[in-house]
Amino acid sequence: MQSSIKPPRFSLARRESLWAYAFIAPWTIGFVIFTLGPMLASLFFSFTEYDIVSPPKWIGLTNYINLVHDQLFWHSLGITFKYAVIALPLGLVVSYMIAVLLNQKIRGINIWRTVYFLPSVIAGVAVALLWARIFDPKFGILNPFLAQFGIKGPGWLSDPQWAVPALVIMSLWSVGGNIIIYLAGLQGVPTDLYDAAKVDGATAWQRFRHVTLPMTTPVIFYNLILGLIGTFQYFTEVYVLTNGSGNPARSTLFYNLYLYQNAFKYFHMGYASTMAWVLFIIVLGFTLLIFRSSDAWVYYEGQLRGR
């Protein structure tokens, strides 16, 4: 019966490998064309003067030296750090707390969830335009609201001191995406752990502190890493709100906006590539740092079994 089938040209394992490579080919090809190739090219550009029209001219380390002496580079890096230091922890904590609330067994929980995720699906230009109006000192709604508590609101986006805090507030409104991921993590915590804790007489706070929090450290870790990368890519909102200028008084000239200006306003592709690589190194450094620290605070269930 089997004799009518020709013996396969390749061994079974070999054939399986070939199928695998064939299926992942779209990504492998794309990786070379749109990731690896461009990465190497931008590394090369970073050592050149390049305006797209004429071919790149090798200038060695000049771009890197100029960068160190570029006040705006340090300024934009500083703003990005300032924003990261405020917005990232605040966003992580707020979204985590909301996710914990949305994980309670209370009436109408799906309606609450629907409301809280809503802002995250409409991120982008329209949201930035809306908040530009909300922050308007005269015709917006934020300052009249603050006035009810006797607080005189600042000029927000027109005040160099308050422009970045305004962006932080805006980012908090859109934390829905983080909440979704946290909620998935919270739902993955086995209920028998809670039951066991209750049997031992643990209070709600103790259950949160010793069950929920450690069990969800992997998702906190995930959101921290992606949040960090997202912060360094921060662009759309600030471009829309300032028309690409980074004003008032360059107080919102984020790193990515300055990079964009260099690349697509002045067409200093070489210099912008240098900025991109410096950013890459910075992000990589922070990411590795967080990964390093993760042994100390991220808990994986698998480790328990190994004990």
Next chain:
Amino acid sequence: MRQTTRSPMRSTSFLHPLPGIRGETLILKTITTLVLAAGTAIIMIPFLYLLSTSVKDRDQLRQSPPPLIPIAATTVEINGQAEPLFQVTLDGQVREMALIKNRPEGKGVFVDPAFPDQTHELVIAEQTALKHLEIHWENYPEALKQMKFSKLLVNTLLVTFLGMAGMLFSCSLVAYGFSRFRAPWLNVLFILLLSTIMLPSQVRLLPTYVLFNKLGWVDTLLPLIVPQFFANAYDVFLLRQFFMTIPLELDDAAKIDGASPLQVLMFIILPQGRPALIAVAIFHFLYAWNDFYEPLIYLHSPEHWTLAVGLQTFNALYAVNTNYIMAASAVMILPPIILYFLAQRIFTQGIVFTGIKG
């Protein structure tokens, strides 16, 4: 003795050995509900403000502070002039009167529209200005006309749905390859794929722009669509995690019937993986619909713009027409919101996010 007569209800309370826990739970639930309700107000008020601003006319836009409901001062015509109408208390009687003139010390001249010749001087602050709901729906067609909405919509839909097709096609193939086969280096390649999630896009953006420029694709929609046919880490990862949960027995049964790997993908994996495919399709829609950076750098002429770029430019040119800007913004956020409500369960139940853990 008690133990032998324990009722089922008592036995469940065994889980709550401390007498306080029942009450504690109730208090926690109440606090949770209250906090969530307060947060809901913070989330919804900007939407309300967006809607109300979008239907105001120029005069209403000048109200400060802006009312959250689009209202306008009620006026009445006195001697050919529109004058604001007030509810006035005169000689212990409440009457509706028009304010026709301001006088010093916060006083004003009021008249009864029925008897325009009898004037009364009253303190304005003691009277109530009459307001009525005034909605200018015509802002919507006007805003859409001004920003050339239909052209922008066509471009956005092309980018969104052609990109979605490319993403679904390529990512299912790749996710299948990573979830169902063994091959040397496959794990290394998968880790490489995951690591690209953490790569700041700037580091590959400029040479990619140069490449598309060389191909003559700058100022066309192609740079926004074509790369989608080469898979991306997020969606591959999500699909792969989901495909891993599909029982291998299904594959084996098909293979015994002589199905090729491609047929297994077509007839087992894709139908079984439908929830995950729908989820990544929705996420792609939201991503492409809202994306701003790439359309901004690639699309230069207005006839190729997507909605995001068109809306930003519309605002840059006509920022004073806040009502039109808000009307256009409301239209732009409507499709994501509709889609969100249709596909709510995918978001609220987190079915497809479970793979993220660990």
